[in-house]
Amino acid sequence: MTVTESPPLSTCTVRIERRGGRGEAGAQALERRLRETRGVHDVDVSFRIGSARITYDDSVTSEETLRQAVRDRDVSIQDDPDAPPDEVTSRSELRREAVFVGLTLVGMLTGLATGWLEGPSLLTWGGYGVAYVFGGWYGLKGAIETLRHRAVDIDLLMIVAALGALSIGAPFEGAMLLFLFSLSNTLQHYAIGRSRRAIKSLVEMRPDAAQILRDGEEVTVPIDEVAVGDVFVVRPGDKIPLDGIVTSGEGTADQASLTGESVPVPKEPGDEVFGGTINESGSLEIEVTRQAHESAISRLIHMVERAQSEKAPTQRLIDRLEQPYVLGVFALTIAAIAIPLALGSDFTSTFYRAMTLMVAASPCAVIISTPAAVLSAIASGGRQGVLFKGGEHVETAAEIDAVAFDKTGTLTQGNTQLTDVLVRDGATDETLTDQELLSLAAAVQARSEHHLARATVAAAKDRSLDVPDAVRFQSVAGKGVNADVEARTIHIGNPSYFETVLGDVAVDGLEPALDRLQTLEVEGKTSVLVAREHHGDVTVLGWLAFTDTVRPDAAEMIADLRSLGVEHIVMLTGDNERVAQRIADEVGIDEVQAELLPEEKVATIEDLIERYENVAMVGDGVNDAPALATATLGVAMGGAGTDVALDTADVVLMGDDLSKIPYVLGLGRKTRRTLTVNLTIAFGAIGLMVGTILLRGIPLPLAVVGHEGSTVLVSLNGLRLLGYRG
Numbered sequence: 001m002t003v004t005e006s007p008p009l010s011t012c013t014v015r016i017e018r019r020g021g022r023g024e025a026g027a028q029a030l031e032r033r034l035r036e037t038r039g040v041h042d043v044d045v046s047f048r049i050g051s052a053r054i055t056y057d058d059s060v061t062s063e064e065t066l067r068q069a070v071r072d073r074d075v076s077i078q079d080d081p082d083a084p085p086d087e088v089t090s091r092s093e094l095r096r097e098a099v100f101v102g103l104t105l106v107g108m109l110t111g112l113a114t115g116w117l118e119g120p121s122l123l124t125w126g127g128y129g130v131a132y133v134f135g136g137w138y139g140l141k142g143a144i145e146t147l148r149h150r151a152v153d154i155d156l157l158m159i160v161a162a163l164g165a166l167s168i169g170a171p172f173e174g175a176m177l178l179f180l181f182s183l184s185n186t187l188q189h190y191a192i193g194r195s196r197r198a199i200k201s202l203v204e205m206r207p208d209a210a211q212i213l214r215d216g217e218e219v220t221v222p223i224d225e226v227a228v229g230d231v232f233v234v235r236p237g238d239k240i241p242l243d244g245i246v247t248s249g250e251g252t253a254d255q256a257s258l259t260g261e262s263v264p265v266p267k268e269p270g271d272e273v274f275g276g277t278i279n280e281s282g283s284l285e286i287e288v289t290r291q292a293h294e295s296a297i298s299r300l301i302h303m304v305e306r307a308q309s310e311k312a313p314t315q316r317l318i319d320r321l322e323q324p325y326v327l328g329v330f331a332l333t334i335a336a337i338a339i340p341l342a343l344g345s346d347f348t349s350t351f352y353r354a355m356t357l358m359v360a361a362s363p364c365a366v367i368i369s370t371p372a373a374v375l376s377a378i379a380s381g382g383r384q385g386v387l388f389k390g391g392e393h394v395e396t397a398a399e400i401d402a403v404a405f406d407k408t409g410t411l412t413q414g415n416t417q418l419t420d421v422l423v424r425d426g427a428t429d430e431t432l433t434d435q436e437l438l439s440l441a442a443a444v445q446a447r448s449e450h451h452l453a454r455a456t457v458a459a460a461k462d463r464s465l466d467v468p469d470a471v472r473f474q475s476v477a478g479k480g481v482n483a484d485v486e487a488r489t490i491h492i493g494n495p496s497y498f499e500t501v502l503g504d505v506a507v508d509g510l511e512p513a514l515d516r517l518q519t520l521e522v523e524g525k526t527s528v529l530v531a532r533e534h535h536g537d538v539t540v541l542g543w544l545a546f547t548d549t550v551r552p553d554a555a556e557m558i559a560d561l562r563s564l565g566v567e568h569i570v571m572l573t574g575d576n577e578r579v580a581q582r583i584a585d586e587v588g589i590d591e592v593q594a595e596l597l598p599e600e601k602v603a604t605i606e607d608l609i610e611r612y613e614n615v616a617m618v619g620d621g622v623n624d625a626p627a628l629a630t631a632t633l634g635v636a637m638g639g640a641g642t643d644v645a646l647d648t649a650d651v652v653l654m655g656d657d658l659s660k661i662p663y664v665l666g667l668g669r670k671t672r673r674t675l676t677v678n679l680t681i682a683f684g685a686i687g688l689m690v691g692t693i694l695l696r697g698i699p700l701p702l703a704v705v706g707h708e709g710s711t712v713l714v715s716l717n718g719l720r721l722l723g724y725r726g
């Protein structure tokens with residue numbers, strides 16, 4: 001992802017009407033017009049899926065102005081942005097399309113049968129008439145709408161070809177073309193609808209009502225009427241209706257619907273639970289933290305919809321080429337009529353051959369090959385709790401050569417625990433106990449959000465220590481903290497803190513203390529020094545050591561990445577070299593970059609991009625945001641709980657499941673292979689048929705079958721990605 005320099009841009013996704021035809025040339029025309037609108041930077045329009053995604057400069061224009069600009073182009077838009085996505089590709093619409101296809105078939109067969117049996121010609125022509133009207137209906141509508149935007153598309157090609165066949169007395173061939181054309185269009189709409197609905201079914205898993213506790217009684221309340229702060233009850237086997245925090249009870253939740261994690265997650269008071277997941281065991285009381293429409297699962301669904309509205313680069317290219325290609329096919333057809341006629345060929349056979357050429361050369365399969373695959377891939381990710389923020393990132397995921405991981409909270413569980421409190425002998429006149437040392441440290445750390453700080457405070461609380469107040473707290477990123485406790489300044493930090501922040505002060509006992517620190521670190525413990533300053537004299541009081549559990553599946557995940565062909569795996573951390581190296585050895589990481597300040601993480605990613613070109617960065621999204629933004633592909637974990645990750649990352653894992661990282665790269669690679677196969681089928685069919693026609697000619701029905709057959713084939717091949725499990 002590229003970091004945009006000024007100005008800050010916003011993106012909105014407008015739901016627009018879907019259009020019956022196949023081509024996107026009309027959408028391209030609308031894109032061009034919208035790009036001319038003031039303040040607009042980028043536009044993706046698709047009539048096929050019914051969306052317009054506009055990136056714009058907030059200070060120049062507004063979403064409302066842009067919606068109006070779309071309306072001004074005679075494109076109707078859906079006004080309720082919160083309406084569920086499938087209202088755009090409704091089932092009733094699909095059903096009508098299917099009926100039209102059926103009528104086309106009946107008309108075509110009637111025409112064929114009565115013609116063959118030499119029945120009344122009225123019936124023959126009636127049959128073909130029905131086939132032409134119903135088979136051509138949506139295509140003609142699409143073609144006319146595109147023409148009104150002063151563009152031509154493949155729908156127009158198909159209509160002209162059918163009428164051409166009719167004009168040379170081949171009504172059956174024309175009817176068959178329209179039949180297969182409308183059939184494959186309906187299949188495409190079904191395929192696209194499937195990839196949209198795949199996600200929507202998630203929200204339907206959520207119950208409509210919650211059991212709310214009111215004055216000790218359970219009342220059934222529809223989820224839309226539940227307020228933040230209400231408490232509801234779930235029993236074993238119940239679906240959890242809303243996002244909240246457990247207030248009492250213990251149990252396990254199956255969060256697969258949201259995060260794709262198959263292992264149940266233990267829940268106890270203070271833990272976050274999510275609507276749409278299942279409470280497997282234990283009764284829980286849960287306080288609502290988000291209203292239904294803001295829940296993690298609703299956000300996931302809306303994000304997937306937005307993601308599907310962003311075109312992948314391959315698709316942008318193809319959509320841009322549609323119109324020139326169509327014009328090229330028209331030119332070819334005219335040449336195929338004019339040249340033989342000028343050379344004295346027979347009109348009917350020349351025209352027949354030109355129509356065959358026109359059908360064979362039409363790029364329908366090329367045009368559908370990409371969206372069928374990319375939309376399915378995004379939907380498949382959504383069902384696994386993996387949110388690609390756009391089709392572009394699916395393609396990028398296929399290219400990744402190196403992966404960088406943040407250590408704390410990503411490779412480790414992030415549940416840092418204090419393991420050792422060590423007092424330095426003879427540090428002070430009065431003897432300091434380890435309890436006193438811990439409470440001094442906890443006093444300072446109570447002001448910090450750092451994971452080491454939280455572990456320190458939790459340890460003091462566990463031991464029921466009295467923690468004094470601290471004032472004048474200061475934090476030095478990546479190094480340490482200090483504050484005044486009981487009129488003395490307490491410093492807590494790593495060697496770099498003592499070198500740089502206290503560089504000018506002689507610290508009593510520093511040398512042996514640093515040696516001791518090293519010994520702790522060799523054991524794999526992240527360690528800091530605690531010192532006290534009094535009248536400008538600083539004395540080391542002791543050490544605090546911490547550990548954090550490596551995630552059990554980390555080693556397997558790294559191995560999976562290698563078998564996918566990732567060349568180089570790196571760990572980035574602010575923690576010290578020795579601890580980092582130990583974890584790296586344990587899970588099988590190639591390179592360790594330790595003791596990095598936050599801004600150095602960005603520089604390290606830039607350096608990796610120099611060396612490996614396409615680099616993914618995986619982090620928990622809170623303090624890794626700049627690095628996530630710099631990487632070619634930023635992957636944030638734990639998206640269900642936080643919003644921060646959603647802003648900076650390109651791919652968001654809703655849960656904490658590391659196995660989803662190989663899944664992301666695997667899905668990217670699989671999608672790219674599918675695209676290659678699809679484009680090969682599409683261009684192969686065109687090349688083969690056009691070549692044969694030019695050399696010796698093929699019957700029109702065969703060209704029709706080859707053309708429409710390849711279109712259906714690429715749609716179905718793309719749809720297969722919906723089932724990708726990694």
Ligand code: ADP
Pocket residue numbers: 407408445448450452453477478479480481492493494526527528572573574575576596597598
């Ligand atoms: P990471 O997220 O990898 O732990 P940070 O940049 O947050 O990286 O921290 C790097 C190091 O800075 C820590 O390992 C610790 O030595 C020191 N440090 C940062 N904040 C604190 C703090 N509040 N208390 C003690 N040490 C800290």
Ligand code: MG
Pocket residue numbers: 406407408409620623
């Ligand atoms: Mg971290």
